[in-house]
Amino acid sequence: MHGRGIFEAEKRRALERLHKEGADDDIAGLIELLNGFDDYFTTSSCSGRVILISIPEIGAKEEAEFIAKWHRKVSKDEVLKAMGTWKDADGELWLMSQSPILHVSCASIEKAKQLLSLAIASGFKYSGIKSITMKRVMVEIMSTERMDVPVGKGGSDILQRTIPGFYRIEGELHARARQE
Amino acid sequence: MHGRGIFEAEKRRALERLHKEGADDDIAGLIELLNGFDDYFTTSSCSGRVILISIPEIGAKEEAEFIAKWHRKVSKDEVLKAMGTWKDADGELWLMSQSPILHVSCASIEKAKQLLSLAIASGFKYSGIKSITMKRVMVEIMSTERMDVPVGKGGSDILQRTIPGFYRIEGELHARARQE
Numbered sequence: 228m229h230g231r232g233i234f235e236a237e238k239r240r241a242l243e244r245l246h247k248e249g250a251d252d253d254i255a256g257l258i259e260l261l262n263g264f265d266d267y268f269t270t271s272s273c274s275g276r277v278i279l280i281s282i283p284e285i286g287a288k289e290e291a292e293f294i295a296k297w298h299r300k301v302s303k304d305e306v307l308k309a310m311g312t313w314k315d316a317d318g319e320l321w322l323m324s325q326s327p328i329l330h331v332s333c334a335s336i337e338k339a340k341q342l343l344s345l346a347i348a349s350g351f352k353y354s355g356i357k358s359i360t361m362k363r364v365m366v367e368i369m370s371t372e373r374m375d376v377p378v379g380k381g382g383s384d385i386l387q388r389t390i391p392g393f394y395r396i397e398g399e400l401h402a403r404a405r406q407e
Numbered sequence: 408m409h410g411r412g413i414f415e416a417e418k419r420r421a422l423e424r425l426h427k428e429g430a431d432d433d434i435a436g437l438i439e440l441l442n443g444f445d446d447y448f449t450t451s452s453c454s455g456r457v458i459l460i461s462i463p464e465i466g467a468k469e470e471a472e473f474i475a476k477w478h479r480k481v482s483k484d485e486v487l488k489a490m491g492t493w494k495d496a497d498g499e500l501w502l503m504s505q506s507p508i509l510h511v512s513c514a515s516i517e518k519a520k521q522l523l524s525l526a527i528a529s530g531f532k533y534s535g536i537k538s539i540t541m542k543r544v545m546v547e548i549m550s551t552e553r554m555d556v557p558v559g560k561g562g563s564d565i566l567q568r569t570i571p572g573f574y575r576i577e578g579e580l581h582a583r584a585r586q587e
Contacts, residue, residue: 375554
């Protein structure tokens, strides 16, 4: 089996997996649209999320541990409650609002270029081609909308829970990432 | 002039510009190394920076205005002083620590793939191919180390200047991004 045959076999497997595992509601329509084209299929996706993550030291993301994950707007109280469960005396706690992300397998470099141009023109400026092989070209689609905030260090809350507008903006950011 | 000839002419112009404008000290060695290879040249670079930026509304980055920029570690007092000069009653103020970034023009897709693999394996996981034309393939090299923190809204300081460990972590993050 060569080139196109391999691509089509991989697409069938990806669609079976998608059918079984599903996708975030907010992004399901876009995924269906992309998978409707012969030259593309999606391999993973997230509609954007807010996470609280415990990191042993900056940069050591492999050893990071999720304290909480939300695929929706969150309230200040929810975030504070989740922060209260964190107790890592050596690590850091980060609150992050992450962009929607899509990985799209493309049948050729030409098709990848077209998708990439469209993604960047639509505001997903952190998009790029992540790998090129004989079998497929992988495009990652991401926007620049994000928040990466250190909120705890050495087991204690460094923001002292005094930030009135903070989590409200967080909610707005997440909402905005979804509009794009 | 075709393919390789255009690439070489563009490289000459880029090196002249670099010679005139210079590059950040911390990244000058890497740039020189890359430009030493026939198949690559750098078109822009930043060794990583800490910025305070005023944004009319989330996402409207085109209309953003720099309040301060540092290409080095910053102290809490420096950041607070710069924050004090900001007065946009409608906008938001964000403190960001940005990853080193490099744009490298590559003579072929094959050369771009090699550079991209090396960059990702070296920890610059946000790297990707941003454009492919007959003349060149552009690779963007970036790491995941960053901070994006809303610190002001409607002209006032939403963090209330109470965060003891905050700017220290900021300094560490910037130092870490440079180590990679």
